[in-house]
Amino acid sequence: MHQELAGVYSFLPLGLRVLRKVEVIIRKHMEALGGQEILMSALEPKANWEKTGRWNTFDVLFKLPSQHGTEYALGPSHEEIVFPLAKEKIESYKDLPFSLFQIQTKFRDEPRAKSGLMRGREFGMKDLYSFHATKEDLEAFYERAKQQYLLIFKEFGLDAKVTEASGGAFSKKISHEFMVLSDAGEDNILACSSCTFAQNTEISKHKKGDDCPKCGKGKLEEKKAVEAGNIFDIGIKYSEDFDVSFSDAQGKKQFVIAGCYGIGTSRIIGTVAEVFSDDKGLVWPESVSPYDYHVVVLDGDDAGVQKQLDELLTKFKDFDVLIDDRDERAGAKFSDADLIGISKRIVVSKKTVGAGKVELKKRNEAEGTLRAVNEL
Numbered sequence: 001m002h003q004e005l006a007g008v009y010s011f012l013p014l015g016l017r018v019l020r021k022v023e024v025i026i027r028k029h030m031e032a033l034g035g036q037e038i039l040m041s042a043l044e045p046k047a048n049w050e051k052t053g054r055w056n057t058f059d060v061l062f063k064l065p066s067q068h069g070t071e072y073a074l075g076p077s078h079e080e081i082v083f084p085l086a087k088e089k090i091e092s093y094k095d096l097p098f099s100l101f102q103i104q105t106k107f108r109d110e111p112r113a114k115s116g117l118m119r120g121r122e123f124g125m126k127d128l129y130s131f132h133a134t135k136e137d138l139e140a141f142y143e144r145a146k147q148q149y150l151l152i153f154k155e156f157g158l159d160a161k162v163t164e165a166s167g168g169a170f171s172k173k174i175s176h177e178f179m180v181l182s183d184a185g186e187d188n189i190l191a192c193s194s195c196t197f198a199q200n201t202e203i204s205k206h207k208k209g210d211d212c213p214k215c216g217k218g219k220l221e222e223k224k225a226v227e228a229g230n231i232f233d234i235g236i237k238y239s240e241d242f243d244v245s246f247s248d249a250q251g252k253k254q255f256v257i258a259g260c261y262g263i264g265t266s267r268i269i270g271t272v273a274e275v276f277s278d279d280k281g282l283v284w285p286e287s288v289s290p291y292d293y294h295v296v297v298l299d300g301d302d303a304g305v306q307k308q309l310d311e312l313l314t315k316f317k318d319f320d321v322l323i324d325d326r327d328e329r330a331g332a333k334f335s336d337a338d339l340i341g342i343s344k345r346i347v348v349s350k351k352t353v354g355a356g357k358v359e360l361k362k363r364n365e366a367e368g369t370l371r372a373v374n375e376l
C-alpha cells in the first residue's frame, strides 16, 4: 500500500492482488445468495440525500461543490441511488424478491482517519441491498445472508462473532455486526466464554463478568474487536422516502421491505494483516495470498538450478508464482519473503538440486521440508 494522505491509500502490485482475491471471494458468496452485481455511481445527487434527510444528519458525508453551482454527495453508502433505481423496476409482487450488490470505492469525511485500512476516508466496500414483499421473506433472506457472511469470514481464516448491535438512526430494529477479535479493533464487545452470544457494549444491558443471558453457563468477557461486516433490516424507511411500492396479490399498494448488507473489502485486508502478522511481517492465509508460491532462487547462474526451476515452473503453470531471482544474498531474500508473507515459499538452490528436491515452507511454519517437484 502507499499512503497518499490520512486514510487514503493507493494499492501497489502485491496489495492489489490481495484486494482482488478478497473481492473474488465476496462476489462468489453474494452470487450464491442470489445477488446480482451492478456498479452504481460514486457521485450521488444532493436531492436524493435531502429526500432521506441524511444530507444534514449523516455526520461523515463528503459534500462536493461543483464549480458549476450544484452540489453532490460522494457516496459513503448507496440507499439514495439503489432505492430510486429499484422503484423503476418494481410494479407487482411478482417482481419480488431480488437483491443487488456492488463492490465499489466509498468515501467518508472522517475527522480523524487512523488505524490504516481500518478506518479510511476512501475505502473498498461490498454493499448488497435486498427487496422483499413480506417481512417473513426479508427475515428468511436476512438469516441466509448471516450464514453466508460467516462462510466468507471463514474463507479469510477469520473467526467472526455475530454481534447484536443497534439498528442506527432510522431503525428501531436490531442489526448484526460481524466482529473479529483483535487488539487493533475500535469496538468493544461482550462475548460469552461458552456459547456464541455476543453484544456490542454500546447497546448491551450486561457487563463483563455477568452470567451469559443465552446459555446461562458461560461468563461474559469484554474484548476488543474489528467490525468487519454488518447487516441491517432497514424495513420500509427508504421505500417510504422514494415511494418504492408494489401491488400485492389483491392489487393493494404496499411498500417494499428491504435489507442492507455490507463488508469492507479494504478493511478485511487490514483485519487479516492484524490478526495473522508476526514480528517478521505479514502472514497471508492461502485464500488471499497475493501469490500462491514465492519461489526463492539461489545460485541462479547454476545450470542445475535453472533446470530445476524450469521443471518447477512447468509444474506450476496454473498457479500464481512470484519468482525472486534478484542478485541478492539468501538472507535478504528470505527476510523479504517473510515480510511480504506469501503463504508458501519454495527454495531452489544448488543444495536442493543436490538433494533432487526443492524446499517447501509455509509462512506460518518454522521449518521447511524437502519435496520432490512431482510430489508438490
Ligand SMILES: [Zn+2]
Pocket: 192, 193, 194, 195, 196, 197, 212, 213, 214, 215, 216, 217, 218
Ligand atoms: Zn453463553
